[in-house]
Amino acid sequence: MFFGSFDAVKEAIKRPLLFILEQLPTVETAHKLGLLTEEYERIIEILGRKPNFTELSIFSVMWSEHCSYKNSIVWLKTLPKDGPRMLAKAGEENAGLVDIGNGLACSFKIESHNHPSALEPYQGAATGVGGINRDIFTMGARPIAQLNSLRFGNPNLEKTKRLVKGVVKGIGDYGNAFGIPTVGGEVYFDDIYNTNILVNAFSAGIVKTDKVAKAISYGVGNPVYIVGAATGKDGIHGATFASEDITASSVDKLPSVQVGDPFMEKLLLEASLEVIGTGHVIGIQDMGAAGIICSTSEMSAKGEAGMNIWLHKVPTRQANMLPFEILLSESQERMLVVIEKGYEAEIEGIFQKWDLNCVQIGEVTEGDRLHFYVGEELVADVPADDLVLGGGAPQYHREYTEPAYFEEFKKFDASTIYQPNYKEVASFLLTHPNIASRRWIYKQYDSMVGTANMNTNEPSDAAVVNIKGTNKAIAITVDCNGRYVNADPEKGCAIAVSEASRNVVCAGGVPVAITNNLNFGNPYNKEVYWQFVHAIKGMTAACLKFETPVTGGNVSFYNQSTDGGAVFPTPTIGMLGLLDNVNQKMGMAFKNEGDFIYLIGEVTPDINCSEYLYSYCGVKNSTAPYFDLDKEYAMQQALQIAIREKMVNSAHDISDGGLFVTLAESAMAANLGFEINTNSQIRKDAYLFGEGQGRVVVSVTPALASELESFFASKQVPVTKIGKVDKMAFMIDGEVFMTCDEAKDHYDTALENILEG
Amino acid sequence: MKFGVVVFPGSNCDEDMFYALSQNLGVEVVKLWHKQHSLEGCDVVVLPGGFSYGDYLRSGAIARFSPIMDEVIEHANKGGIVFGICNGFQILTQAGLLPGALLHNSNQKFVCQNTFIKAEHTNSHFTNAFENRAYKIPVAHGEGRFFASEAALDEIEANNQVLFRYCDAHGNITEEANFNGTARNIAGIMNKQGNVFGMMPHPERAADAILGNTDGLAFFNSVLLATQNA
Numbered sequence: 007m008f009f010g011s012f013d014a015v016k017e018a019i020k021r022p023l024l025f026i027l028e029q030l031p032t033v034e035t036a037h038k039l040g041l042l043t044e045e046y047e048r049i050i051e052i053l054g055r056k057p058n059f060t061e062l063s064i065f066s067v068m069w070s071e072h073c074s075y076k077n078s079i080v081w082l083k084t085l086p087k088d089g090p091r092m093l094a095k096a097g098e099e100n101a102g103l104v105d106i107g108n109g110l111a112c113s114f115k116i117e118s119h120n121h122p123s124a125l126e127p128y129q130g131a132a133t134g135v136g137g138i139n140r141d142i143f144t145m146g147a148r149p150i151a152q153l154n155s156l157r158f159g160n161p162n163l164e165k166t167k168r169l170v171k172g173v174v175k176g177i178g179d180y181g182n183a184f185g186i187p188t189v190g191g192e193v194y195f196d197d198i199y200n201t202n203i204l205v206n207a208f209s210a211g212i213v214k215t216d217k218v219a220k221a222i223s224y225g226v227g228n229p230v231y232i233v234g235a236a237t238g239k240d241g242i243h244g245a246t247f248a249s250e251d252i253t254a255s256s257v258d259k260l261p262s263v264q265v266g267d268p269f270m271e272k273l274l275l276e277a278s279l280e281v282i283g284t285g286h287v288i289g290i291q292d293m294g295a296a297g298i299i300c301s302t303s304e305m306s307a308k309g310e311a312g313m314n315i316w317l318h319k320v321p322t323r324q325a326n327m328l329p330f331e332i333l334l335s336e337s338q339e340r341m342l343v344v345i346e347k348g349y350e351a352e353i354e355g356i357f358q359k360w361d362l363n364c365v366q367i368g369e370v371t372e373g374d375r376l377h378f379y380v381g382e383e384l385v386a387d388v389p390a391d392d393l394v395l396g397g398g399a400p401q402y403h404r405e406y407t408e409p410a411y412f413e414e415f416k417k418f419d420a421s422t423i424y425q426p427n428y429k430e431v432a433s434f435l436l437t438h439p440n441i442a443s444r445r446w447i448y449k450q451y452d453s454m455v456g457t458a459n460m461n462t463n464e465p466s467d468a469a470v471v472n473i474k475g476t477n478k479a480i481a482i483t484v485d486c487n488g489r490y491v492n493a494d495p496e497k498g499c500a501i502a503v504s505e506a507s508r509n510v511v512c513a514g515g516v517p518v519a520i521t522n523n524l525n526f527g528n529p530y531n532k533e534v535y536w537q538f539v540h541a542i543k544g545m546t547a548a549c550l551k552f553e554t555p556v557t558g559g560n561v562s563f564y565n566q567s568t569d570g571g572a573v574f575p576t577p578t579i580g581m582l583g584l585l586d587n588v589n590q591k592m593g594m595a596f597k598n599e600g601d602f603i604y605l606i607g608e609v610t611p612d613i614n615c616s617e618y619l620y621s622y623c624g625v626k627n628s629t630a631p632y633f634d635l636d637k638e639y640a641m642q643q644a645l646q647i648a649i650r651e652k653m654v655n656s657a658h659d660i661s662d663g664g665l666f667v668t669l670a671e672s673a674m675a676a677n678l679g680f681e682i683n684t685n686s687q688i689r690k691d692a693y694l695f696g697e698g699q700g701r702v703v704v705s706v707t708p709a710l711a712s713e714l715e716s717f718f719a720s721k722q723v724p725v726t727k728i729g730k731v732d733k734m735a736f737m738i739d740g741e742v743f744m745t746c747d748e749a750k751d752h753y754d755t756a757l758e759n760i761l762e763g
Numbered sequence: 764m765k766f767g768v769v770v771f772p773g774s775n776c777d778e779d780m781f782y783a784l785s786q787n788l789g790v791e792v793v794k795l796w797h798k799q800h801s802l803e804g805c806d807v808v809v810l811p812g813g814f815s816y817g818d819y820l821r822s823g824a825i826a827r828f829s830p831i832m833d834e835v836i837e838h839a840n841k842g843g844i845v846f847g848i849c850n851g852f853q854i855l856t857q858a859g860l861l862p863g864a865l866l867h868n869s870n871q872k873f874v875c876q877n878t879f880i881k882a883e884h885t886n887s888h889f890t891n892a893f894e895n896r897a898y899k900i901p902v903a904h905g906e907g908r909f910f911a912s913e914a915a916l917d918e919i920e921a922n923n924q925v926l927f928r929y930c931d932a933h934g935n936i937t938e939e940a941n942f943n944g945t946a947r948n949i950a951g952i953m954n955k956q957g958n959v960f961g962m963m964p965h966p967e968r969a970a971d972a973i974l975g976n977t978d979g980l981a982f983f984n985s986v987l988l989a990t991q992n993a
Binding site for chain 1: 772773775776778779782783798812813814816817818819872873874875876877901903905965967968970971973974975976
C-alpha cells in the first residue's frame with residue numbers, strides 16, 4: 007500500500023479523527039507526500055503555524071506538478087497566447103475557447119492519462135476520456151468530437167499487446183457509451199515507450215458565446231453543490247502519483263487509478279448543460295486531479311472569495327472516509343457547482359430529473375479562506391490563493407544542459423547508407439506498425455455518432471466535423487513525431503506544429519489555435535529539462551508563424567522509469583482549424599484515373615530520422631529531417647488558396663514513410679493506383695522514403711494543370727509534376743511495385759496481425 | 764404524421780434521429796422522456812440507439828422497464844408503428860415486441876464501420892421504398908449478433924419477417940459480409956403483424972448529403988409512405 011510505511015496514518019484510521027489534528031506531521035511526512043523541505047517551510051509561513059495532516063495533504067496535491075505546473079510554468083508563460091479569436095486565455099478556464107463566428111465558440115483541450123494507463127490501461131484510458139470531456143462541458147460546451155494520441159512500446163511484446171488492447175477498449179467503451187464520436191488520432195510504437203506509455207485524449211465542443219460557463223466562485227451566501235457520482239477512495243493522491251517516476255512498486259498504487267462510468271458522465275453532461283442554460287450558475291468546475299480541494303480552491307481563488315465546506319455532507323461510497331480522503335479523492339463524474347442563492351429548487355430539480363446526486367456541501371464566504379468542517383469540527387483552514395497556480399503555488403526555474411547525443415546525432419552521414427531494394431522498403435513501410443492502417447483500432451471507436459463526421463465517406467488529413475446549424479466545420483488533428491523531437495527538440499516541436507497545420511490545410515481548413523500535451527521525463531534531470539525548454543522554443547516559433555496561439559493544455563513530466571529512462575520528448579500538438587464553408591473540405595484520396603499528380607514543396611535528398619532510416623536501416627541516431635519554417639508557411643498559404651479555388655482534387659501531406667506512403671495512402675483510399683517518376687538529381691531512397699518537411703501531394707484534373715503550375719510558381723512555391731493516377735498499379739520509374747489490392751491486403755491487416763498474433 | 768423519439772437515460776442517438784427526421788426528412792417530430800406516460804399523440808414511435816441505463820446488466824434489459832414502455836407496448840399492440848435502431852432494437856427484443864435476442868459480436872469487439880445491407884422484400888412498412896441493390900448503412904455496436912433458435916429463425920423467415928441482411932457492395936449475401944456473426948446475416952426484422960421493426964444499422968447516420976451518404980433515406984421514406992397509405 008502507498009501508505010504502508012506511514013505509521014501515523016495507519017494508526018489514525020483506527021483512532022478518532024482528533025488524533026490527526028493533534029499529532030502534527032513532520033517534515034518527513036511532507037517528504038513522503040512529495041513536498042520539498044523548502045515547500046514545507048513555505049506552508050508554515052503561509053499558515054503561520056504547522057499544518058495538520060489534512061492541510062499538508064492539501065498542499066501536497068495542489069503543489070504537485072500535476073496541479074501547479076511548478077516546474078513548467080515559467081516556460082509555459084513564454085508561449086504565444088494572444089489572437090483575435092481567443093475568448094479565454096490559456097490557464098484561465100478549464101479549456102481553451104475560440105470564437106468561430108455565428109455567435110459560437112469552440113472549446114477544446116488535450117490532456118494526458120499516462121501514468122494510470124501504464125498500470126491499468128482500461129480504466130486509465132477510459133477516465134482520461136471522461137476527464138477531458140468534463141473539461142469541455144464545464145465550459146457549457148457540448149462535446150462534438152474526440153481524438154487521441156497514443157504511444158506504446160514494441161508491439162511484438164505481450165505486455166504491449168495487453169496495454170494496447172486495454173487502452174483501446176477503455177477509450178472505446180467510455181467514448182462510445184458517452185456518445186461523442188472519436189474521429190481521429192495517432193499511434194506510434196517504439197521501444198522507448200515500453201514502460202511508460204502515453205495516452206493523450208483530446209475533445210472539442212461547441213457553445214454559444216453567451217452561454218459560456220466559468221470556473222469561478224463568488225457572492226457571499228451562494229450555495230456550493232457537489233453533483234454527480236458519490237465520492238470514493240479511488241485516485242487519492244493520483245495527482246501526486248502522476249508527478250513521480252514509474253517504479254516497480256508503482257503497481258502497489260493501483261488505488262491511485264480511478265474508475266470511470268460513462269453512463270454517469272452522459273447524465274452529468276445533459277444535466278450540466280441544462281443547469282448552465284438556466285443562467286443561474288455562478289461557476290462550475292469538474293473534479294479531476296485532486297478532487298474537491300482542487301475545484302474549491304481554484305474557483306475561490308479566481309473569484310477572490312472564500313468557502314465553508316461541510317465534508318460530512320459529501321455523498322460517499324464508503325463509510326468513515328477521512329477528511330483528506332474526501333478532499334483528495336479523484337472519483338470520476340463529479341462537478342462542483344456554485345449557484346445564485348434563491349434558485350436551489352430549480353437547480354436541484356434538474357439533477358433530480360437526471361437521477362443524479364445534487365447535494366449542497368457549502369457556501370461562499372467573505373475573505374479568501376477555505377474552511378473544511380466535519381460536523382462542527384474545523385479540519386482544515388487554508389487560503390485558496392496560496393494553493394493555486396498563479397497564486398502562491400511554487401514556481402521553479404530548473405537548470406538544463408544540452409545532452410551529448412544532440413551534437414552526435416547531427417554527425418550522421420547519409421552517404422554511409424547504400425541504396426536499398428526499393429520494392430522491399432516499400433512493402434516494409436506499408437506494413438510497419440507506425441504506418442500501417444489503424445483500422446484495428448479505429449473500428450472499435452464509434453466515429454459516426456452525432457452525424458457530423460464528414461470524413462466517414464471521404465477521409466481527410468485532419469478530421470472534419472460539421473457544426474450543425476451553420477455552414478461551417480471544424481478541422482482537428484493531433485500530431486507529434488517524438489523521434490524528431492528527441493533528435494532536435496526545437497526543430498522537432500516546430501515540425502509537430504507545422505504538420506498539424508499542414509493536415510488542417512490539406513483538409514480545407516484554416517489553422518486557428520492549438521492545445522498541447524507536453525509529455526516529458528523527469529524535470530529534475532537537466533537533459534530532460536533541456537529538451538523541454540527547446541521544445542517550447544520551437545513551438546513558440548511555429549505558433550507565431552502560423553498565428554495559432556496556445557489555448558492551454560497539459561504537462562506530463564515523469565514519463566520515465568528506473569529501468570528504461572525517459573520517453574522521447576513528446577509534445578503532442580492538438581490543432582483546431584476552421585472551414586468557413588463545408589464546401590471547402592478537401593479529401594486525401596485520389597479521385598479520377600488520369601489525374602495529374604503534383605508534389606508541392608521543396609524536394610531534398612534528406613533521409614534523416616525517417617522511418618526508413620530508423621527502422622529499415624536500423625540507424626537510430628540521426629538529426630531531425632529537413633525543415634524550413636518560412637518555406638513551410640509559404641507552401642501552406644498557397645495550398646489554402648489552391649484548395650479554396652478548387653484547383654486540386656485531393657491533398658495529402660508527406661510525413662511518416664515519405665512520398666511513397668503518401669501516394670499509396672491516396673491510392674488505397676480510392677482503390678486506384680499511380681504512375682510516377684523519381685528525380686535523378688535526388689538520391690532515390692530519399693525521394694521515395696525521406697521525410698523532409700513542407701511537402702504535399704495533390705492530384706489535379708489535367709485541364710487545370712497549367713493553371714496550378716503557374717499559380718504555385720507565382721507564389722514562389724516549388725511545384726513538380728511527378729506522374730498521374732493509374733487504374734490499379736503502384737508504378738515507379740516504369741516498375742510495378744505492387745497493385746492497389748496487394749497493398750491494401752498488407753496495409754489493412756498488418757497491425758491486427760501483430761496485435762492479435 | 765408525427766414521430767416521437769423516446770429518450771432513455773444513456774440514449775445517445777436520440778438527437779441524431781431527431782435531426783434526421785426534422786432536418787433531413789422535414790417531418791414533425793418530438794422527443795418523449797422515458798419517465799412520462801404519454802406518447803403525445805405520436806403516430807410513429809422510435810427507440811433510438813445508445814447505451815440506455817449504461818447497458819449494464821444486458822443491452823436494453825433495464826430500459827424496457829421505463830415508464831413509457833407501457834405506452835409503447837400498448838401502441839404496438841394496437842397496430843401503431845414502432846421501430847428501434849441499434850439499442851432500440853435490443854430494447855424491443857427485451858420487451859418481447861420482437862423475437863430473438865442480440866448477443867455480443869462474435870469477435871467480442873465493438874464494431875463501427877460502413878456496412879451494406881439489402882432489403883429482403885419490399886412488402887413492408889419499412890422497406891417499400893427500397894430497390895433491389897446494396898445500401899450503405901453504418902453500424903456501431905458491441906452486441907449486434909442476432910440470435911434465435913433454428914426453429915424460431917425458420918418461423919421468422921417463413922413469415923417474411925426478415926427485412927434486411929448484411930451483404931457485400933454488390934448485394935451478394937456472403938459470409939464475409941457477416942462481420943458480427945449474426946444468424947443468417949440478419950440485420951433487421953419485423954414482428955409477425957408487420958408494425959414493429961428493429962435493425963442494428965443506423966439509417967439516421969446515412970441521411971445527410973453533407974456526410975456523403977444518403978442511403979438511409981430509403982428507410983425513412985418507406986415509413987413515410989406506409990403512414991401516408993395507412
